[in-house]
Amino acid sequence: MPASSQSKAMLYGLGAVLLWSTVATAFSISLRHFSPVQLLLVANLVSWVFLVGLITLRGEAKLLVKIGKHSLKSSLFFGAINPLLYYLILFQAYNTLPAQEAQAINYTWAIMLSFMAVPILKQRLRPADYLAAGACYFGVLYISTRGQISTLEFSNITGVGFALLSTIIWAMYWLLNTKDTRPSLIGLTLNFTFALPLVFLYAAVTGELDTWDQNGVWGAIYIGLFEMGLSFVLWNQAMKLTTNTSQVANLIFLSPLLSIIWLSQFAGEPILSSTLIGLAFILVGLFVQNWSKKAKKTLE
Template identity: 70%
Template sequence: MPSFSNNTKAMAFGLGAVVLWSTVATAFSLSLKSLSPTQLLLIACAVSLIFLLALLGYKGQLNQLKYHATQSWKASLFYGVINPFLYYLILLQAYDLLPAQEAQAINYTWAIMLSFMAVPILKQRLTLADYIAAASCYFGVLYISTRGEITTLAFSNIIGVGFAILSTIIWALYWLLNTKDDRPSLIGLTLNFAFALPIILTFAAATGELTHWQPEGIWGAVYIGLFEMGISFVLWNRALKLTTNASQVANLIFLAPLLSIVWLTQLANEPILASTLVGLSCILLGLFVQNWSKRKPS
C-alpha cells in the first residue's frame, strides 16, 4: 500500500474541513426558513457539545475536562459568551436578513478585521499590504451590500449588513483573546459550548423561542452542530498539527466561498448575483494580498 507523507495527510484533512465549511451557508439558508436564529443556535450548540464530549471520552480526556471546568470556569464562561453565543447569534441574524451568498462573503473579511484589531490588543503594526488588502476587501463588501449601486449607497439591507460586519468583529476579537487562553484547544472549545448552552437556553426562553418549533429545520441545525461546529474543527486542527507548512494549509480556505456558491445554487436554489461575484472577487483578492505579504521574508 502506498504511504502518504504528513503534509499530504494534512492537505487531505484541511480540504475535508474546507469542504464542510463551504456547505454551512447553504445549511444556514435552508434551516432558517423553518427555525429562528436562536432556535438554530440552541440545537446546533447542543449537538456540537455532545460530539465534543464523545470525542473527549474517546481520547480519555474527560478527567482533564473536569479539572479545567473547575479551575478555569471564569475563562470558559467568558469565551463561551463570545463564541458560540454572541458570534453565532449575530451571524445567524445576518443570514436571516441577507441572501446567504452576501452574508457569507462579508463574513470572510474577518481576517482583515483581525489585523486591524491586533493593533490595540496585541500591539502589532499594520503594513502597506494590510491597508491595500483592507481597501480591496471593504470595497467588495460595499459592492455586495449595495448590489453594485455603490454611487447611490442604496444598501440592500443595512441591518443585515451591520450584523454581518459585527460578526467579523466578534470573531476576530475571539481569536485575538484566544491567544491568551492557556486551556488545551479541544478542552477549551468543549467548555465554551458547555458554558454557553445554558445561556442560549435562557435567552431562548426569555425571547419566547422554546415553542413553535418547525421540524423541517431541525436536521439542518443538527448538521451545522455536527459539521460546522464539531467535525470541521477536528479536521482543521489535525491538519495544522501534521503539516510543516501551515500557510499552505491555510490557503485552502480560499476554496470555501467558491464552493459555497456552487452549493447555494445547486441545493438552496439561490440565484447568484453578479454583484456578489464581483464583491467576492475583491474580498478574495484582499485576503490573498494579506496572506502573501505575511509569507515574504523580512
C-alpha cells in the same frame, strides 16, 4: 516530517474546507424553519454532545473536568462570545441577507483581525494590510449595494451591519484566544458547555421555546455536527501535521467559491453578479494579506 504527513494535512484541511463550504447552505435552509436562537440552541447541543464524546474517546474526560473547575470564569467568558454572541449575530445576518452575501462579508474577519490586533496585541499594520483592507471593504460595499456604488443604495443595511458585526466579534474572540492557556479542543468543549444553558435561558426569556418547526431540526443537527464540531477537529489535525502552513491555509480560498455553487444548487439562490465581483475583491484582499505575511516570515 515525511511528505506523507503533508499529504495527510492537505486531506484533513480539504475536508474541513469542504464542510465549511456547505454551512451557508445549511444556514439558509435551516433559517426558513428555525429562528436564529432556535438554530443556535439545537446546533450548540449537538456540537456539545459531539465534542464531549470525542474528549471521552480520547480518554481526556477527567482532564476536561479538572480544567473546567479551574477555568470557570474564562470558560463562561469565551462561551458567551463563541458560540452565544457570535452565532446569534451571524445567524441574524443570514436571516436578513441572501446567504451568498452574508458569507462573503463574513470572510473579511481576517482583515478585521489585523486591525483589532493593533490595540489588543500592540501589533503594527503594514502597507499591505491597508491595501488588503481597501480591496476587501470595496468588495463588501459592492456586495451590499449590489453594484450600485455610485448611488450608495444599500440592499439591506441592517443585514450588512449584522454581517460586519459578526467579523468584529469573531476577530475579537481569536485575539483574546491567544491568551487562553486551555488546550484547544478542551477549551472549545468548555465554551460550548457553558454557553448551552445561556442559550437555553435566552431562548426561554424570548419565547423561542414555545413553537418549533420540525423541518429545521436536521439542518441544525448538520450545523452542530459539522460546522461547530468535526470541521474544527479536521482543521486542527491539519495544522498539527502540516510542514507548510500557508499551503494548507490557502485551501480556505476554495470555501466561498464552492459555497456559492452549493447555495445555487441546493438552496435555490440565484448567483448575483454583484456577489461574484465583490467576492473577487475580498479574495484578492485576503490573498494580499496572506502573501505579505508569508513574505515577512521569509525575510525574517
